[in-house]
Amino acid sequence: xxxxxxxxxxxxxxxxxxxxxxxxxxxxxxxxxxxxxxxxxxxxxxxxxxxxxxxxxxxxxxxxxxxxxxxxxxxxxxxxxxxxxxxxxxxxxxxxxxxxxxxxxxxxxxxxxxxxxxxxxxxxxxxxxxxxxxxxxxxxxxxxxxxxxxxxxxxxxxxxxxxxxxxxxxxxxxxxxxxxxxxxxxxxxxxxxxxxxxxxxxxxxxxxx
Numbered sequence: 001x002x003x004x005x006x007x008x009x010x011x012x013x014x015x016x017x018x019x020x021x022x023x024x025x026x027x028x029x030x031x032x033x034x035x036x037x038x039x040x041x042x043x044x045x046x047x048x049x050x051x052x053x054x055x056x057x058x059x060x061x062x063x064x065x066x067x068x069x070x071x072x073x074x075x076x077x078x079x080x081x082x083x084x085x086x087x088x089x090x091x092x093x094x095x096x097x098x099x100x101x102x103x104x105x106x107x108x109x110x111x112x113x114x115x116x117x118x119x120x121x122x123x124x125x126x127x128x129x130x131x132x133x134x135x136x137x138x139x140x141x142x143x144x145x146x147x148x149x150x151x152x153x154x155x156x157x158x159x160x161x162x163x164x165x166x167x168x169x170x171x172x173x174x175x176x177x178x179x180x181x182x183x184x185x186x187x188x189x190x191x192x193x194x195x196x197x198x199x200x201x202x203x204x205x206x207x208x209x
Contacts, residue, residue: 037204
C-alpha cells in the first residue's frame with residue numbers, strides 16, 4: 001500500500017515537473033501573440049512597369065513554438081485606393097472614346113486600384129540579437145482579392161480587374177520588446193502573385209500572452 005502511494009506521488013511529481021517545464025518553455029519562447037498595425041503596399045504589374053501604392057490595416061496572430069521558430073497568419077484590408085494613369089489606344093479598349101470613328105487614337109486613362117483583402121500564413125524564424133531586440137525571417141503563402149477601375153477622358157468607365165491572386169510570400173522583420181508583454185515590430189514582405197508583384201512594409205504593435 002505504501003509503495004503504491006509512493007509510486008503515485010512520484011508520478012504526480014513527474015507530471016507536475018513536466019507541466020511546469022512546458023509552461024516555462026512556452027513563456028521563454030513567447031507563446032501566443034497578437035498584433036495590429038498599418039501596411040503600405042506597392043503593386044507592380046508584371047512586364048508593364050505600372051505601379052500603384054495603397055494602404056491597409058493589418059491584423060496578425062502567431063504562436064512562438066520554440067525560442068527560434070513560430071507560425072503566424074496575417075489579414076490585411078485596404079483602407080484607400082491607389083491612383084494610376086496609363087496610355088492606351090481605343091482599339092485595345094474596344095470603344096471610340098471621342099466618337100470620331102477612328103479607333104487608333106491614343107488616350108490617357110486614369111484609374112484606381114483597391115485591395116479588398118489579403119490573407120497569408122507563414123513559418124517564421126527568430127534570431128535574438130539583444131535582450132529586447134530580435135530579427136526574423138518568414139516564408140509562406142498568400143491570397144489576395146483586388147479590384148481596379150478606370151475612366152477615360154470621354155467619361156467612359158470600365159473595370160480593369162476584379163481578380164483573385166495567390167502565390168508564395170517571404171520577408172524579414174525586426175522586433176523591439178517595449179515591455180515583457182508589449183512589442184513593436186516592423187516587417188518588409190514580398191508577395192509573388194501571378195500577374196503582379198507586391199511589396200509591403202508593416203509596422204505593428206503586439207501583445208504577447
